[in-house]
Amino acid sequence: xxxxxxxxxxxxxxxxxxxxxxxxxxxxxxxxxxxxxxxxxxxxxxxxxxxxxxxxxxxxxxxxxxxxxxxxxxxxxxxxxxxxxxxxxxxxxxxxxxxxxxxxxxxxxxxxxxxxxxxxxxxxxxxxxxxxxxxxxxxxxxxxxxxxxxxxxxxxxxxxxxxxxxxxxxxxxxxxxxxxxxxxxxxxxxxxxxxxxxxxxxxxxxxxxxxxxxxxxxxxxxxxxxxxxxxxxxxxxxxxxxxxxxxxxxxxxxxxxxxxxxxxxxxxxxxxxxxxxxxxxxxxxxxxxxxxxxxxxxxxxxxxxxxxxxxxxxxxxxxxxxxxxxxxxxxxxxxxx
Amino acid sequence: xxxxxxxxxxxxxxxxxxxxxxxxxxxxxxxxxxxxxxxxxxxxxxxxxxxxxxxxxxxxxxxxxxxxxxxxxxxxxxxxxxxxxxxxxxxxxxxxxxxxxxxxxxxxxxxxxxxxxxxxxxxxxxxxxxxxxxxxxxxxxxxxxxxxxxxxxxxxxxxxxxxxxxxxxxxxxxxxxxxxxxxxxxxxxxxxxxxxxxxxxxxxxxxxxxxxxxxxxxxxxxxxxxxxxxxxxxxxxxxxxxxxxxxxx
Numbered sequence: 001x002x003x004x005x006x007x008x009x010x011x012x013x014x015x016x017x018x019x020x021x022x023x024x025x026x027x028x029x030x031x032x033x034x035x036x037x038x039x040x041x042x043x044x045x046x047x048x049x050x051x052x053x054x055x056x057x058x059x060x061x062x063x064x065x066x067x068x069x070x071x072x073x074x075x076x077x078x079x080x081x082x083x084x085x086x087x088x089x090x091x092x093x094x095x096x097x098x099x100x101x102x103x104x105x106x107x108x109x110x111x112x113x114x115x116x117x118x119x120x121x122x123x124x125x126x127x128x129x130x131x132x133x134x135x136x137x138x139x140x141x142x143x144x145x146x147x148x149x150x151x152x153x154x155x156x157x158x159x160x161x162x163x164x165x166x167x168x169x170x171x172x173x174x175x176x177x178x179x180x181x182x183x184x185x186x187x188x189x190x191x192x193x194x195x196x197x198x199x200x201x202x203x204x205x206x207x208x209x210x211x212x213x214x215x216x217x218x219x220x221x222x223x224x225x226x227x228x229x230x231x232x233x234x235x236x237x238x239x240x241x242x243x244x245x246x247x248x249x250x251x252x253x254x255x256x257x258x259x260x261x262x263x264x265x266x267x268x269x270x271x272x273x274x275x276x277x278x279x280x281x282x283x284x285x286x287x288x289x290x291x292x293x294x295x296x297x298x299x300x301x302x303x304x305x306x307x308x309x310x311x312x313x314x315x316x317x318x319x320x321x322x323x324x325x326x327x328x329x330x331x332x333x334x335x336x337x
Numbered sequence: 338x339x340x341x342x343x344x345x346x347x348x349x350x351x352x353x354x355x356x357x358x359x360x361x362x363x364x365x366x367x368x369x370x371x372x373x374x375x376x377x378x379x380x381x382x383x384x385x386x387x388x389x390x391x392x393x394x395x396x397x398x399x400x401x402x403x404x405x406x407x408x409x410x411x412x413x414x415x416x417x418x419x420x421x422x423x424x425x426x427x428x429x430x431x432x433x434x435x436x437x438x439x440x441x442x443x444x445x446x447x448x449x450x451x452x453x454x455x456x457x458x459x460x461x462x463x464x465x466x467x468x469x470x471x472x473x474x475x476x477x478x479x480x481x482x483x484x485x486x487x488x489x490x491x492x493x494x495x496x497x498x499x500x501x502x503x504x505x506x507x508x509x510x511x512x513x514x515x516x517x518x519x520x521x522x523x524x525x526x527x528x529x530x531x532x533x534x535x536x537x538x539x540x541x542x543x544x545x546x547x548x549x550x551x552x553x554x555x556x557x558x559x560x561x562x563x564x565x566x567x568x569x570x571x572x573x574x575x576x577x578x579x580x581x582x583x584x585x586x
Contacts, residue, residue: 188450188454191443191447191450191451192451192454194440194442194443195440195443195451198440198441198442198443199438199439199440199441201402201422201434201438202434202438202439202440203440203451204401204402204421204422204423204426205400205401205402205422205423205425205426205431205432205434206426206431206451206452206454206455206499206503207423207426207427207454207455207503208423208451208454209421209423210423
């Protein structure tokens with residue numbers, strides 16, 4: 001049947017394709033290399049925050065150790081490259097495996113706690129991780145960290161040791177991430193994960209194994225965090241513990257809150273804001289951090305559900321406006337999904 | 338209150354839900370003191386009592402949401418006590434909890450889908466949703482609306498529908514009349530009858546004693562954690578003390 005629903009779907013798909021095309025040609029549009037660098041970092045953070053979003057936004061457990069997973073991913077692939085001369089692909093795969101292992105080890109005890117206790121336990125893990133990265137100098141290079149050689153692989157003929165080439169690699173991972181999260185949240189398992197957030201007791205009494213779902217969500221967040229870390233490692237080719245300290249756990253939380261968790265697009269918006277905003281505030285010189293803080297506080301106060309909330313409203317309103325004629329028809333004809 | 342006719346119900350032998358000497362503690366305070374309840378297959382069994390008598394605790398304990406401190410719970414020969422709620426659900430038990438709990442930020446349709454979580458066959462689930470829609474036509478118009486935005490009556494209908502989605506063999510209904518307008522209470526009563534008529538065993542907890550007594554084949558009266566009276570619905574209704582305490586006659 002040709003209803004407003006179908007036309008609407010086509011329209012949305014066209015817009016998504018346009019956005020993707022814009023991203024594909026972005027390196028040609030953004031000529032200032034530094035901005036391309038910020039975009040790459042934002043995309044890496046998008047993958048990181050998407051992971052956080054799974055446990056915080058969809059499962060309702062505020063995790064403070066996403067930044068630790070970021071670090072674990074970076075160190076895993078970095079050390080394997082430095083010591084065993086592993087390539088980029090193997091490094092990322094190893095980061096995935098490491099994410100699963102560490103996620104399960106940390107998730108098992110910490111997910112038995114709830115609310116603030118879970119946040120504190122995960123924060124403690126972040127601090128522990130930082131101490132290990134800094135203290136185990138023999139392996140990690142201690143406080144100074146270590147450097148690795150640039151990756152030698154190339155993508156579609158573009159060498160990945162160029163900013164442009166790496167941009168495309170990160171873009172592919174970002175698109176895969178958003179597709180994965182979308183697929184997951186629409187699935188039976190995804191609904192069960194969201195049900196845990198909505199009402200844990202009710203979820204268990206309809207047959208959801210609540211603990212297994214929480215652990216799964218935590219593992220997914222760990223894996224995405226580790227992938228982001230590995231991508232970061234081979235982008236900057238250098239790693240030190242400083243970037244994974246507890247204070248950056250706050251930045252991941254902020255990116256989630258400012259963008260809006262529990263949505264697909266929220267983490268993307270949040271990541272771009274958290275990466276770009278400090279650069280926009282360069283004019284404030286000494287007071288940059290202060291200005292950054294104030295702007296974020298204003299955003300959080302004005303939009304407690306994140307920047308994504310008004311945008312979604314605008315989007316639905318615009319769609320309704322465009323397809324108003326078909327709406328009545330749709331309501332009467334359309335059956336369930 | 339003195340127990341009146343503590344006769345043995347002839348159905349007790351074929352009882353399917355069998356709770357024996359169940360006790361429950363909140364911390365150190367025991368709130369259920371070894372209660373025994375039998376619910377016969379295909380019947381409606383009611384549990385009435387005042388606030389704080391332990392009715393909801395009993396329901397949660399059966400579902401496995403609260404670990405009991407003594408006694409056993411058996412359903413159809415399977416021991417439920419000690420099981421995780423998700424495993425209890427897999428034994429065909431569904432709870433329609435007090436205060437019409439839902440997944441507020443999920444649509445009506447998704448709430449129904451979640452109700453069928455223990456079932457795998459997508460086509461059959463769709464069929465059940467269609468039949469639930471026939472029972473509750475109001476949910477059809479609301480299917481894409483967030484459950485949290487429904488009216489109280491609609492939420493109760495959704496909570497009942499969601500519990501039905503698992504095609505339960507035992508339905509635990511905790512205060513389905515809670516906060517509903519009298520006309521809706523009547524409607525809910527009819528629904529419970531129809532659910533039972535389709536072969537589902539119902540254990541009904543109610544503060545609305547009139548409704549519980551009217552519907553039930555067998556009634557238990559719970560008072561501060563003890564069963565003080567039990568008997569067939571009509572018999573309990575005729576009891577003077579019950580009339581004074583619960584029916585306001």
